[in-house]
Amino acid sequence: MELLENNIVQKKLNSLDTLPDGYTPNLESKWSMLEAGLEGNKKTASPWKPIYAAALILFLGGAALLLQQIKQRHVITADHVHVQPAIPSHKISPKVTTPILHPITTVVKDTETKPAVKQSKLVVTIPETPTTIWKVSEEIVEQPQEIQTYAATLPKIKKQQFIEIDFSDVPIVHQQNTEPSFAFRPFKFGLGQQNNTNSISTESPHENAFRFQRSF
Amino acid sequence: MKQYPREFIRKLEHGDKVSQKQLFEQLYASMFRVCQRYIVKTDEAEDCVMKGFMNAFQHIGQLNYQGEESLFKWLRKIMVNECLTELRKKHNFYMIPEEQLPEVLIEADVWNKIEVEDLNNLVLRLPTGYRTVFSLFVVEGYAHKEIATMLGITESTSKSQLLKAKSKLKIMITQNQLAYGTIGK
Numbered sequence: 001m002e003l004l005e006n007n008i009v010q011k012k013l014n015s016l017d018t019l020p021d022g023y024t025p026n027l028e029s030k031w032s033m034l035e036a037g038l039e040g041n042k043k044t045a046s047p048w049k050p051i052y053a054a055a056l057i058l059f060l061g062g063a064a065l066l067l068q069q070i071k072q073r074h075v076i077t078a079d080h081v082h083v084q085p086a087i088p089s090h091k092i093s094p095k096v097t098t099p100i101l102h103p104i105t106t107v108v109k110d111t112e113t114k115p116a117v118k119q120s121k122l123v124v125t126i127p128e129t130p131t132t133i134w135k136v137s138e139e140i141v142e143q144p145q146e147i148q149t150y151a152a153t154l155p156k157i158k159k160q161q162f163i164e165i166d167f168s169d170v171p172i173v174h175q176q177n178t179e180p181s182f183a184f185r186p187f188k189f190g191l192g193q194q195n196n197t198n199s200i201s202t203e204s205p206h207e208n209a210f211r212f213q214r215s216f
Numbered sequence: 217m218k219q220y221p222r223e224f225i226r227k228l229e230h231g232d233k234v235s236q237k238q239l240f241e242q243l244y245a246s247m248f249r250v251c252q253r254y255i256v257k258t259d260e261a262e263d264c265v266m267k268g269f270m271n272a273f274q275h276i277g278q279l280n281y282q283g284e285e286s287l288f289k290w291l292r293k294i295m296v297n298e299c300l301t302e303l304r305k306k307h308n309f310y311m312i313p314e315e316q317l318p319e320v321l322i323e324a325d326v327w328n329k330i331e332v333e334d335l336n337n338l339v340l341r342l343p344t345g346y347r348t349v350f351s352l353f354v355v356e357g358y359a360h361k362e363i364a365t366m367l368g369i370t371e372s373t374s375k376s377q378l379l380k381a382k383s384k385l386k387i388m389i390t391q392n393q394l395a396y397g398t399i400g401k
Contacts (some may be wrong), residue, residue: 013339
């Protein structure tokens with residue numbers, strides 16, 4: 001019984017497909033509002049997607065480029081530049097003069113010479129002091145060349161340190177006191193370095209001076 | 217119940233403005249009636265209708281076509297859900313007053329005799345809780361379990377709200393002299 005009642009009510013209420021009396025909406029304007037809302041939703045939803053995609057592509061591209069550059073740097077240092085930190089003395093070019101106080105210089109030796117296609121040649125300049133910083137410069141030559149670079153090792157020059165006490169040239173100062181007094185004889189004290197002596201000696205520059213020398 | 221062929225739904229899926237406008241104009245009144253049973257105020261019911269149409273056009277691809285009445289039923293469900301979303305913002309269905317209603321004896325064929333517009337107006341005069349459960353159960357055909365889930369109430373509350381809604385309707389019918397009946401204590 002109740003189910004029957006429900007069905008009757010349902011059919012009656014669902015049959016209402018007209019607007020209530022006194023209510024006359026402007027459907028044209030309502031449709032315009034709805035259309036604008038639909039367009040607005042499309043416009044607000046879409047613009048970020050291509051921006052995100054472009055940003056992602058740029059980021060990945062940049063990262064790949066950076067990685068490639070880093071790899072190329074590694075290739076130059078590892079594959080094309082062969083640096084020998086210590087070279088036997090007979091391989092050093094006679095043209096290179098060795099400064100005494102800066103014992104290490106660079107020699108670039110070309111083993112082959114073929115006039116042909118231009119190719120890059122690497123010249124490695126080893127710094128004067130044996131540090132870990134290397135400068136690599138690139139220049140164009142006309143032949144393919146095999147490059148060998150050597151670092152020169154110069155004969156070690158021993159230095160000697162000496163202590164000198166000199167009594168000769170220092171003027172003596174006399175104190176004019178009546179009381180008994182005494183004064184040390186003034187002397188000159190010096191420290192210095194001397195090259196090209198191998199032995200330890202106490203050789204003095206003149207008779208009023210002492211010199212103590214030691215190799216190091 | 218309006219019927220729409222598959223071809224028409226395909227046009228809607230492709231965002232055809234003419235078809236969208238046609239659907240909107242044809243079904244606005246029906247959908248307004250549906251919404252007004254849940255949200256009585258005209259301007260608020262209008263808002264729900266507009267939101268419902270927008271939602272439908274944006275998600276038309278989710279329609280499971282099972283016949284020419286599918287679109288109408290689907291759109292109606294969307295409208296009901298829009299209304300319930302609005303109602304939940306303002307109304308707590310646990311707070312439906314459980315008033316004691318007298319027994320009503322009413323002539324048997326009252327539902328057949330009563331005019332549709334009169335019946336609709338009486339339904340709109342029911343308290344929100346009664347009206348919502350009555351509309352969901354009687355008009356939309358949901359089970360009490362489903363209504364309980366939708367409104368966040370218990371099944372027994374849904375049943376009692378329906379009984380009270382019917383009693384209240386019968387009382388109003390009698391009081392308005394729309395049918396013969398007696399209201400007991």
